Amino acid sequence: MEKILIIGGNAAGLTAASRARRLDPRLNITVLEKSPYISYSTCGIPYYFAGMTTADELVSYTPESFERERGIKVHNHTCVNEIVPSRKRVFATRTDTGEHAEFSYERLLIATGVKPKLPDIPGTDLRNVFTIIDLQDAIRIKEARQPQVLPGIDRDMAQIIEYEVQRFGVRLSVGSRVLALVGSDGHVTGVKAASGLGIEPADMVLLDTGVVPNVDLAREAGIQTGVTGAISVNSHMETNVPGIFAAGNCAETYCSIRQRPILHYIGTVAAKQGRIAGENIAARRTKFLGAIGTTVLKVFDLAVARTGLSSEQAAADSIPVVSARIEALDRAAYYPTARKIWVKLIANRESRRLVGAQVVGYGEASKRIDVAATAITAGMRVDDLAQVDLAYSPPYGNLWDPLLVAAQAVLRKMSMW
Amino acid sequence: MEKILIIGGNAAGLTAASRARRLDPRLNITVLEKSPYISYSTCGIPYYFAGMTTADELVSYTPESFERERGIKVHNHTCVNEIVPSRKRVFATRTDTGEHAEFSYERLLIATGVKPKLPDIPGTDLRNVFTIIDLQDAIRIKEARQPQVLPGIDRDMAQIIEYEVQRFGVRLSVGSRVLALVGSDGHVTGVKAASGLGIEPADMVLLDTGVVPNVDLAREAGIQTGVTGAISVNSHMETNVPGIFAAGNCAETYCSIRQRPILHYIGTVAAKQGRIAGENIAARRTKFLGAIGTTVLKVFDLAVARTGLSSEQAAADSIPVVSARIEALDRAAYYPTARKIWVKLIANRESRRLVGAQVVGYGEASKRIDVAATAITAGMRVDDLAQVDLAYSPPYGNLWDPLLVAAQAVLRKMSMW
Numbered sequence: 001m002e003k004i005l006i007i008g009g010n011a012a013g014l015t016a017a018s019r020a021r022r023l024d025p026r027l028n029i030t031v032l033e034k035s036p037y038i039s040y041s042t043c044g045i046p047y048y049f050a051g052m053t054t055a056d057e058l059v060s061y062t063p064e065s066f067e068r069e070r071g072i073k074v075h076n077h078t079c080v081n082e083i084v085p086s087r088k089r090v091f092a093t094r095t096d097t098g099e100h101a102e103f104s105y106e107r108l109l110i111a112t113g114v115k116p117k118l119p120d121i122p123g124t125d126l127r128n129v130f131t132i133i134d135l136q137d138a139i140r141i142k143e144a145r146q147p148q149v150l151p152g153i154d155r156d157m158a159q160i161i162e163y164e165v166q167r168f169g170v171r172l173s174v175g176s177r178v179l180a181l182v183g184s185d186g187h188v189t190g191v192k193a194a195s196g197l198g199i200e201p202a203d204m205v206l207l208d209t210g211v212v213p214n215v216d217l218a219r220e221a222g223i224q225t226g227v228t229g230a231i232s233v234n235s236h237m238e239t240n241v242p243g244i245f246a247a248g249n250c251a252e253t254y255c256s257i258r259q260r261p262i263l264h265y266i267g268t269v270a271a272k273q274g275r276i277a278g279e280n281i282a283a284r285r286t287k288f289l290g291a292i293g294t295t296v297l298k299v300f301d302l303a304v305a306r307t308g309l310s311s312e313q314a315a316a317d318s319i320p321v322v323s324a325r326i327e328a329l330d331r332a333a334y335y336p337t338a339r340k341i342w343v344k345l346i347a348n349r350e351s352r353r354l355v356g357a358q359v360v361g362y363g364e365a366s367k368r369i370d371v372a373a374t375a376i377t378a379g380m381r382v383d384d385l386a387q388v389d390l391a392y393s394p395p396y397g398n399l400w401d402p403l404l405v406a407a408q409a410v411l412r413k414m415s416m417w
Numbered sequence: 418m419e420k421i422l423i424i425g426g427n428a429a430g431l432t433a434a435s436r437a438r439r440l441d442p443r444l445n446i447t448v449l450e451k452s453p454y455i456s457y458s459t460c461g462i463p464y465y466f467a468g469m470t471t472a473d474e475l476v477s478y479t480p481e482s483f484e485r486e487r488g489i490k491v492h493n494h495t496c497v498n499e500i501v502p503s504r505k506r507v508f509a510t511r512t513d514t515g516e517h518a519e520f521s522y523e524r525l526l527i528a529t530g531v532k533p534k535l536p537d538i539p540g541t542d543l544r545n546v547f548t549i550i551d552l553q554d555a556i557r558i559k560e561a562r563q564p565q566v567l568p569g570i571d572r573d574m575a576q577i578i579e580y581e582v583q584r585f586g587v588r589l590s591v592g593s594r595v596l597a598l599v600g601s602d603g604h605v606t607g608v609k610a611a612s613g614l615g616i617e618p619a620d621m622v623l624l625d626t627g628v629v630p631n632v633d634l635a636r637e638a639g640i641q642t643g644v645t646g647a648i649s650v651n652s653h654m655e656t657n658v659p660g661i662f663a664a665g666n667c668a669e670t671y672c673s674i675r676q677r678p679i680l681h682y683i684g685t686v687a688a689k690q691g692r693i694a695g696e697n698i699a700a701r702r703t704k705f706l707g708a709i710g711t712t713v714l715k716v717f718d719l720a721v722a723r724t725g726l727s728s729e730q731a732a733a734d735s736i737p738v739v740s741a742r743i744e745a746l747d748r749a750a751y752y753p754t755a756r757k758i759w760v761k762l763i764a765n766r767e768s769r770r771l772v773g774a775q776v777v778g779y780g781e782a783s784k785r786i787d788v789a790a791t792a793i794t795a796g797m798r799v800d801d802l803a804q805v806d807l808a809y810s811p812p813y814g815n816l817w818d819p820l821l822v823a824a825q826a827v828l829r830k831m832s833m834w
Contacts, residue, residue: 295808296813303813334461365813370818378801387705389790390790391712394460
């Protein structure tokens with residue numbers, strides 16, 4: 001009964017564990033997770049802050065239910081300190097009790113995710129200054145918040161109202177470098193910015209200045225990282241050390257457009273890598289086909305979606321492109337719910353293949369970005385995209401889908417249409 | 418100044434006219450349309466019946482505004498009786514005045530759409546028995562309807578209520594063959610069905626028993642029709658008679674999956690064919706790449722979308738397939754607007770390429786069908802579809818999009834995953 005050890009208990013790690021278990025029930029699989037929580041939706045944290053869901057609802061499995069249903073042992077509160085490939089051993093500390101623990105493996109998956117990149121300014125250690133990487137951070141931040149607006153109604157309802165109120169009240173200061181966070185009695189009280197006229201008062205500060213792959217353990221174990229700073233893996237999610245795999249946000253992702261390793265910090269890619277890692281851990285030689293940076297987010301009512309390369313990314317890789325942006329309605333103009341969207345398509349000027357797309361708007365944007373992502377993945381030329389037989393009915397789309405109109409606009413720019 | 422004549426003033430005909438005009442401003446283009454209306458959304462007619470839009474809002478251009486903005490002469494109320502290719506002449510009658518008219522051409526586009534296929538039963542000529550093909554039919558039907566429910570509120574509001582009320586009150590009788598429509602004083606009063614216990618009373622009957630391509634004119638002019646009954650065209654939308662083109666619902670469509678001509682009665686395909694016809698009329702040798710039968714419709718709250726081949730269609734063409742159906746939520750389970758959808762994917766068992774997809778549900782279905790349509794068009798294998806980097810954010814989708822889950826289910830059935 002082969003021993004499989006997995007460091008990291010979220011998208012990549014647990015998907016790999018489940019997949020390997022399904023493919024080979026004889027494997028002895030153990031997951032080590034430093035936080036109290038496993039198997040939760042990181043992407044759901046904003047909706048937890050907004051009171052639209054609870055922390056419990058974000059969690060799919062507890063360590064106990066995961067072990068019971070999947071037959072996979074999970075040690076939470078377990079922080080790994082060292083991997084020793086020569087002895088196939090992992091050394092850890094229990095964060096709740098301080099005990100030391102040691103685990104052996106025949107195959108090891110590293111799925112340690114990311115850690116916060118802190119700005120090099122004073123004050124980041126003050127109380128109520130937070131970073132946010134995981135559910136534990138989210139719960140700490142939520143607990144530090146002021147009670148609520150409208151004390152006459154329940155807190156979980158008031159938070160939805162706060163969320164709506166913020167739509168019209170958020171102040172945005174771009175290009176303003178923060179010099180320091182200032183405090184009193186160890187508690188943050190303000191922010192000093194280069195452009196400001198003094199200190200901007202603040203009861204709470206959330207630092208979101210990027211993340212870096214969490215690769216210290218891997219590096220110390222002699223596992224190679226790439227130029228991106230993340231762990232180098234092949235298409236089977238194998239590292240340079242035999243029997244050691246890496247997946248998720250700590251591992252590099254292959255970009256099928258640029259044909260080189262890149263970084264993607266996103267759950268969809270982590271889960272896909274985890275699935276492939278799990279299959280290969282179970283000796284099924286499947287390959288990860290790479291990712292192209294497809295994301296969508298909700299900024300108040302506005303959907304912001306993108307896939308593939310931006311014009312800037314294409315320029316950085318010396319890929320010659322033609323792009324066009326159009327404005328359109330997301331469904332028939334006379335249909336009551338028609339809303340505005342903007343579509344930008346970017347195509348390789350030489351191969352004529354689609355290499356990137358961006359859709360922003362109040363209407364259905366993720367629909368269009370997924371079509372573009374599929375076209376990019378398939379290596380589709382913009383000439384062909386312009387004629388794809390897309391669905392139309394007034395409540396759902398347009399006779400000429402905005403994507404087709406944008407493809408025609410790119411073709412016009414290519415002076416061939 | 419070459420003379421271009423176009424018979425038919427809706428999706429295919431006007432798209433062709435506009436496209437040819439844009440590509441070659443010197444062309445002398447004339448459109449002949451038998452009804453009073455041109456350039457309207459046929460797909461919007463249900464929303465016109467529901468009081469959600471007006472007939473005027475469905476019309477993009479009047480003959481006058483189209484002529485003024487595009488420099489293309491439109492004769493509406495003009496019914497073509499005969500095409501004489503040997504003399505390059507078209508003979509017509511003005512339906513409003515009864516006058517005869519004659520038009521010459523150097524290139525001719527036939528875009529005559531469809532006509533109703535009537536059931537062979539008595540009573541179809543009674544008053545208040547309608548067929549519906551165009552906006553004129555729709556206006557006649559709407560004018561024949563009973564005033565409204567709730568006379569205390571405005572008619573346009575009451576119709577929206579009627580629409581909602583019907584959600585819960587529509588009776589459906591499938592497999593019941595209608596033997597006759599019966600009437601009194603020439604007005605329809607009931608329906609006699611083979612399965613019924615007598616005559617089902619009816620104040621109004623809408624016959625929707627299919628359409629056939631409107632090809633009488635073309636056939637009499639010696640233009641070939643195919644086994645489908647529609648006009649045969651090549652990828653440039655040319656008929657067998659030099660200088661005569663056909664586009665839209667009267668013309669055959671090339672199916673890129675089955676690699677043979679088929680029929681599609683849908684505006685999206687008509688518009689694409691019209692665009693290609695217009696380009697070729699203007700001597701730009703572009704090609705129509707075909708269509709795959711992508712449609713979406715709204716049945717009360719339920720979205721019903723399909724693309725490519727159904728299992729039955731694949732069997733009829735002896736294409737060996739594997740299919741799988743899954744049930745899923747269209748976005749994160751904890752997100753308040755998450756709704757259920759069912760996804761079925763059909764793949765060729767030998768080539769492993771996706772050949773068909775069906776999505777039905779209360780959530781976002783047309784998004785998934787468009788992704789499938791793009792994958793089918795690109796010849797994507799279901800193995801590759803299972804890994805496409807689709808967008809995810811809790812308000813818009815799932816970590817594993819239902820399409821990816823369905824692709825995995827197909828792969829499991831193929832015993833390879």
